Amino acid sequence: MTRIALISDIHFGQFSRTSEFSVPGEKIRDENTGGESIKESMVSLLKDKSISYLCIAGDLTSLGSPQEFVYCEKMILDIAEQLEIPLSNILLGLGNHDIDWNISELFSQFDKSDPDFPLDMVKEKYRKVAASASLVNLDTISAPLKPGPAPFSGIIETNDFILFVLNTGWCCTKEQANKPGKLAVEQLEWFDKEAINYRDTKKWKIILMHHHPFNYSYHIVCPDYSTLEEGSNFLDIAGKNGFHLVIHGHRHHPRAQTIWETGWAHPITFICAGSFAVNAIHRSGGSIPNTFHIIELTDEVGVLELRNYQYSPAQGWIPFLENIPETPLDSVMMFGKLFDPNTIDKAIECLPDSVELPWNTLDECLRFMPFSALNEQIRTKFVATHNMIGQFPNSVFLLRK
Numbered sequence: 147m148t149r150i151a152l153i154s155d156i157h158f159g160q161f162s163r164t165s166e167f168s169v170p171g172e173k174i175r176d177e178n179t180g181g182e183s184i185k186e187s188m189v190s191l192l193k194d195k196s197i198s199y200l201c202i203a204g205d206l207t208s209l210g211s212p213q214e215f216v217y218c219e220k221m222i223l224d225i226a227e228q229l230e231i232p233l234s235n236i237l238l239g240l241g242n243h244d245i246d247w248n249i250s251e252l253f254s255q256f257d258k259s260d261p262d263f264p265l266d267m268v269k270e271k272y273r274k275v276a277a278s279a280s281l282v283n284l285d286t287i288s289a290p291l292k293p294g295p296a297p298f299s300g301i302i303e304t305n306d307f308i309l310f311v312l313n314t315g316w317c318c319t320k321e322q323a324n325k326p327g328k329l330a331v332e333q334l335e336w337f338d339k340e341a342i343n344y345r346d347t348k349k350w351k352i353i354l355m356h357h358h359p360f361n362y363s364y365h366i367v368c369p370d371y372s373t374l375e376e377g378s379n380f381l382d383i384a385g386k387n388g389f390h391l392v393i394h395g396h397r398h399h400p401r402a403q404t405i406w407e408t409g410w411a412h413p414i415t416f417i418c419a420g421s422f423a424v425n426a427i428h429r430s431g432g433s434i435p436n437t438f439h440i441i442e443l444t445d446e447v448g449v450l451e452l453r454n455y456q457y458s459p460a461q462g463w464i465p466f467l468e469n470i471p472e473t474p475l476d477s478v479m480m481f482g483k484l485f486d487p488n489t490i491d492k493a494i495e496c497l498p499d500s501v502e503l504p505w506n507t508l509d510e511c512l513r514f515m516p517f518s519a520l521n522e523q524i525r526t527k528f529v530a531t532h533n534m535i536g537q538f539p540n541s542v543f544l545l546r547k
Contacts, residue, residue: 148306150199150237151192151229152439154356154395154419157243158218159208163425163436167221169213176425178459184423185221187462188438189228191455195440198306200231203395203419204241204315204356210276211246215283223286238287240280240298241356241396242315242325250276250320277316294340295332301340306443307350310389312337314357314374327357327374327396334376334383341387345411350447351389358394358418362401365471366430372396385410390448390482393441395419398429400437401474402452404481412448415481417441434472438463449482469518476517477539478505485511494527503542 158167160175166185168174202222207214226236253269278297281289290300296313303309314327329337344351359377361370374380384392388411400420406413419439426432435456442451454466454475465477493509505513512520521537528534528544535543 148443149197150201150441151197152201152419153422154203155205155421155424157208157424159214161208162423167423169217181459182462191463197229199235200226201237204239205243210244212283219284239354240313242318246276246279247320295336307352308344310353312355314355326372329376338383345387352391354393357396392416452479480514505538
């Protein structure tokens, strides 16, 4: 059993929701005051959870500036130290906000009308320098020992898993309205080549990146232009090489689901972490809460338990209250297996009478269902013969009428 604390989209700096994630002397745009500390209440909640790894799925900063990186790294290291997580167990990805836009815009100082000046080449070079700011500005947290072609991309091998880190924000530019993710040929070919080497590995195989590889439904109807441009190619490589888990952020809207497509070795679970500390403006006006998660990798490779927390200014971090469009996850969920309706029906039919039924004692297939669907199926099945007392996630009693 391995437990990972997962956060994403810290947006340290101007776009954070509280001053505890701001650079000294710099103002943030949407300060919330008087609430529980986001950082310390998370540490307090996690201290007795036996967390082995701290995973950050990109967008550490707001503007990719040196000062934001320095102070964000200091905060990450403090969290890890309080949780007794070693430096080597900090798993870090980068996002489109981790590009120093001031550097990327330096090309504009040159005369665009001079036909002899290599403006496109200079613009691309400044983009690459800007997108590599993390390599200079993070003093303590290191890139993977097996590096990939983009900053902080690479392969991390532990006793618990193989982790591929992809930098989907590396190619983002200021001109893009929606900042779609991009691997480009260089990273995609590297991923394809290296993934084959781990195809037969029996460990967990995980991918950490920032952008989502396909469109998720959103809590309001809107177009989604910010997915990974090479999403279908990425999924083909991940599926055929037997990856189990894809972790990402970017959307600020937490999601999780297991999918099994034709040609894949087995199902893949996708977890979108939501946002840890971004302000209300970037969370649909605050309708989506800030979130973080605990991923428990079970000894059955591919099967995980996911615990989900949302931030309350009055209470700090609390379990998800309700599976609704703004927070479409339960407080605790199982992922990694898919079951047909007949299997689920038979398991419900076999539920015993008159005894307490805690969630963690149910048949396996029932624990992979959302609480709302599980409660409704049980209620529908037994409505004629039993009274259903209570509901999941708490205990349920089935009493004969």
